[in-house]
Amino acid sequence: MAVERREIDRIDRELLPLFLERMGCVERVGELKRQAGKPVRNAAREQEIIDRVSRQAGEMGQSAAEFYRAIMAISRDREHNLMGGDPDLLELEQRANRELQSPGKVVCQGVRGAYSHQAAERLFPGAEIGFVPEFHEVFREVSEGALGVVPVENSAAGSVTAVYDLILKYRFYIVGAVDIRVEHCLAAAAPGEITRVLSHPQALAQCSELLSREGYETEDYSNTAAAAKAVAESREPGLGVICSEDAARRYGLTILRRGVQNVRNNTTRFVAVSREAVLPVDASKISLCFSLPHTTGSLHSVLRRFAGSGLNLTKIESRPLPGRSFEYDFYLDFTGCIHDPSTLNLICALKAELPRFSFLGNYSELSTEEEI
Structure with a gap:
């Protein structure tokens, strides 16, 4: 094995100068493209190279193609860097406020006592908080100047797809995030045995074990706290609700069981737009x-390319493009700061190459244990 390792070391020594020589050519090509106003990527030429090396490599064709794709991605990033990056993104990085100004009006979906209400208070303590019945109305309010707070993901029930659809539709900026601990209870307004339970579909999914075990009929509602308010107002016999203890107390309900979610450590992530x-x-x-x-x-x-830049992906979500068969928008979160030059360069390169690209924000995320 020692002989083989020495042989690999020799090949690597020969490869490195060739790589550096290639990157020198890339820099010269990049300068010529910059002078001519041509885009960095030439997809047809890249595919021609991939096809050629795949044929020439025989049974190693797929691996050779992957190797060359990596080289070309590195080359493109180098060319993008030499061209100076996307002017709109560079200007945004320079001119955007470094701190959130007075939030003014903050809007969330539901009613007082909802988990969205808790998230809004954590993100914007002391702000005026308004409520609307539907998620799309939150985004409409944001389009008129308000800040919106919406749930995007639950640790047990997964993504809130309706919100991701709206994020991808409106493409507002995300300016903050907070993780809220979810502690559901089963509550009712009228005495007697529960037969039917109202709540938001995510909350019902998060409490599915109890609901299935007890054989309760379930009914979707727009929001956990709104469901609590509806149950309190109807006082219908046999009607219960899954909501927070705060919502149950706020609307005068009797708490029948606490901690009814399937997973003890149940958390929902909210973002501010x-x-x-x-x-x-x-x-x-x-x-x-x-x-x-x-x-x-x-x-x-x-x-x-994120891995190559040492950046850690934390979320990827795909949503179908309306009116297009088997085509998707991708939403992606990763750790990083746009003020870091290498990260900004990568974002600029991706914007230049990817269809329907939008930079959606750079922010910090609070947990339920953290102080503002």
């Missing part, structure tokens, strides 16, 4: 969205 970007110097999470061409390995090629 705004028309204007806020880019704190210590922000630690970045959100992007984009679509991809219908080519083999296109998603893998994008994700590999």
